[in-house]
Amino acid sequence: MIIKRTDIGPQLSRMVEYRDMVYLCGVTADDKSAPAKRQTEQILAKIDKLLLQAGTDKTKLLTAVIYLADIRECEMVFESWKNWVDPQNPPARATVQATLATPDTRVEIMVTACKREG
């Protein structure tokens, strides 16, 4: 079996690996009472952990879509993002505003990565 699913819930897997590709769900923060910047930090820590479980890391990100509850919070979110992303290896990214699952969900990030370089 070469599809591997991690944290399987009734509706979605938190991560799906297929061959050397890694697809993450739209990740949100655990503490949604936190402001956008802190939610982003929590999300990125969760992404790190998932990528590690797949045997890869943020230097192998391919794409990212950032959904923001309010685009005016993008500077705060981008600050956390800039502190986290590998400056030599940022993914292709889109950022858009979208109302998210709950009003206190300020950010949701969906990334893909690969597992190895060669």
Added chain:
Amino acid sequence: MIIKRTDIGPQLSRMVEYRDMVYLCGVTADDKSAPAKRQTEQILAKIDKLLLQAGTDKTKLLTAVIYLADIRECEMVFESWKNWVDPQNPPARATVQATLATPDTRVEIMVTACKREG
């Protein structure tokens, strides 16, 4: 030729297959007068049909993005989704609110899948 396109229209293909990957367009319901739950059922039936045409099925879904016209309808949409998705093999999924092509379009779902396990 290893790119295969299905239901080619002037603007988009309903499905694109490349090697063992399958990319579906954002699928909407045929009967847009139906409520969100019923629209979702229609969409999922259309996805089943397309995946079948590609020689695969919902157990091999990798990713899904659900766009909802009104996030408050997510419970209804998720009910249809839960009844449909294979509980052992749900995809990595994101769900966001987005105004869609017409006001009566309540849901649009874009999925990717692979064709085989090994």
Added chain:
Amino acid sequence: MIIKRTDIGPQLSRMVEYRDMVYLCGVTADDKSAPAKRQTEQILAKIDKLLLQAGTDKTKLLTAVIYLADIRECEMVFESWKNWVDPQNPPARATVQATLATPDTRVEIMVTACKREG
């Protein structure tokens, strides 16, 4: 090294190539004072240029997500899109409304492509 990143900025790469796959960032127009139709033309020209740099072209598009600041502008955007896309080889596409980075950003398009047919 088989991940290749193009136009690396502090936050994102404009394009990421991995094996024979090409992932572009969400591309926006350079002249954001232009109306939606003209912004779309600028975006599509930028996409052409990036795909060329990756040794591929629009006939090998796999997916596209079009984000529109106002879905009522979709006819204008689709007119530019129809004039550009290869009628034999359109990608699987989704189109949704989303508030974008700045109020004058009317369109953002994120595509994936592959590099060759066989």
